[in-house]
Amino acid sequence: MVASTPAERPEPDGSDVDSTLPTVSETSPTVSEIGEFAVIDRATRGRVQAETTIVGPGDDAALVAVADGRVVATTDMLVQGRHFRLDWSTPEQVGRKAIAQSGADVAAMGARPTAYLVSLGCPPATPIAVTDGLTDGLWLEVAVSGGSIVGGDLVQSGQVVISVTALGDLAGRPPVLRSGCRVGDVVAVAGRLGWSAAGLALFGAGIDALPDVLAAHCVPSPPYEQGPIAAAAGATAMADVSDGLVADLNTLAHASGVGIDIRSTDLVVDPELLQAADLVGEHALGWVLGGGEDHALVASFVSRDDVPQGWTVIGVVIEGDGVTVDGASAPNAGGWDSFQR
Ligand SMILES: Nc1ncnc2c1ncn2[C@@H]1O[C@H](COP(=O)(O)OP(=O)(O)O)[C@@H](O)[C@H]1O
Ligand SMILES: Cc1ncc(C[n+]2csc(CCOP(=O)(O)OP(=O)(O)O)c2C)c(N)n1
Ligand SMILES: [Mg+2]
Ligand SMILES: [Mg+2]
Ligand SMILES: [Mg+2]
Numbered sequence: 001m002v003a004s005t006p007a008e009r010p011e012p013d014g015s016d017v018d019s020t021l022p023t024v025s026e027t028s029p030t031v032s033e034i035g036e037f038a039v040i041d042r043a044t045r046g047r048v049q050a051e052t053t054i055v056g057p058g059d060d061a062a063l064v065a066v067a068d069g070r071v072v073a074t075t076d077m078l079v080q081g082r083h084f085r086l087d088w089s090t091p092e093q094v095g096r097k098a099i100a101q102s103g104a105d106v107a108a109m110g111a112r113p114t115a116y117l118v119s120l121g122c123p124p125a126t127p128i129a130v131t132d133g134l135t136d137g138l139w140l141e142v143a144v145s146g147g148s149i150v151g152g153d154l155v156q157s158g159q160v161v162i163s164v165t166a167l168g169d170l171a172g173r174p175p176v177l178r179s180g181c182r183v184g185d186v187v188a189v190a191g192r193l194g195w196s197a198a199g200l201a202l203f204g205a206g207i208d209a210l211p212d213v214l215a216a217h218c219v220p221s222p223p224y225e226q227g228p229i230a231a232a233a234g235a236t237a238m239a240d241v242s243d244g245l246v247a248d249l250n251t252l253a254h255a256s257g258v259g260i261d262i263r264s265t266d267l268v269v270d271p272e273l274l275q276a277a278d279l280v281g282e283h284a285l286g287w288v289l290g291g292g293e294d295h296a297l298v299a300s301f302v303s304r305d306d307v308p309q310g311w312t313v314i315g316v317v318i319e320g321d322g323v324t325v326d327g328a329s330a331p332n333a334g335g336w337d338s339f340q341r
Contacts, residue, residue: 068169
């Protein structure tokens with residue numbers, strides 16, 4: 001491998017050094033003014049814990065009851081300028097997205113989220129209206145996904161960074177792995193595709209239109225409950241779509257040692273995406289195939305009869321290696337790679 005010289009590296013576009021904070025109000029004190037423990041207090045006081053929380057925030061660690069003797073565990077982080085911008089999203093939307101990103105991974109194992117640990121880094125000048133907004137958003141999404149926030153961390157950093165660890169319960173079922181696709185299975189999707197990418201394109205072009213599409217970029221809507229439903233229906237493999245449909249199906253194909261062929265005519269391209277595509281001069285199907293961050297669920301099932309309500313069959317598992325669309329490779333649907341953009 002040849003190390004790239006500075007001259008070969010792409011110029012930074014500035015997006016990853018964004019450290020702007022919204023001026024929420026002239027009167028909001030900052031995090032440094034009220035101090036770490038007061039901010040933590042505001043993030044935890046009065047919030048209702050799930051039944052499985054034995055010890056919640058306030059001690060050295062939380063204690064969580066594990067119903068079936070195993071716990072699903074996953075973590076993801078959001079970095080300002082890379083995963084969100086505070087001039088595009090409200091703090092509440094960022095909080096919701098942070099929970100959704102990890103909660104969707106729990107659902108993709110076939111489990112139900114039970115507990116979250118939230119670590120926050122922020123500059124000292126962060127208004128507490130921002131940390132309060134984040135807290136509200138985190139708890140709003142927890143109310144959708146299930147579970148509760150049992151602890152976390154708060155540190156000073158140059159930009160806003162949020163890391164969410166989620167735990168989940170499989171209710172005695174086996175986990176649904178990425179490696180379980182078998183030739184002849186059908187592949188189905190639950191949840192929206194392409195919306196987040198369409199919103200990102202609108203934001204990027206500075207077009208203030210289609211508010212539902214912009215909101216879908218700021219707050220994904222993972223179909224949390226469909227994870228356990230698919231597992232109970234016998235899903236053979238599953239993942240959430242964070243990097244892009246083709247990219248995430250590729251992880252299933254590679255882990256399972258198979259090919260997956262998607263039929264483009266079976267993909268739902270919502271009319272709002274066609275409108276957005278007209279506005280920015282891009283292709284809506286490209287967003288559906290290559291856009292990430294909607295956190296839809298994709299899964300394989302032995303037959304069409306196993307596919308639960310709320311899922312749309314979009315393809316089949318075939319012999320081969322990787323993902324094809326209508327039998328051909330999809331070179332423009334590579335999806336997100338944290339170090340390529
Ligand atoms: N720094 C790391 N150390 C250990 N495991 C990691 C690390 N980063 C990612 N992984 C693991 O690699 C796998 C793929 O990660 P990722 O692509 O982020 O999955 P997802 O898109 O579901 O969040 C996951 O099982 C994750 O736990
Ligand atoms: C400012 C900004 N630029 C670009 C994007 C697009 N984007 C950022 S991360 C990502 C993919 C998912 O992020 P990743 O860190 O890979 O999450 P994971 O797959 O681990 O869930 C996408 C499409 C964005 N959300 N915000
Ligand atoms: Mg991840
Ligand atoms: Mg995932
Ligand atoms: Mg990713």
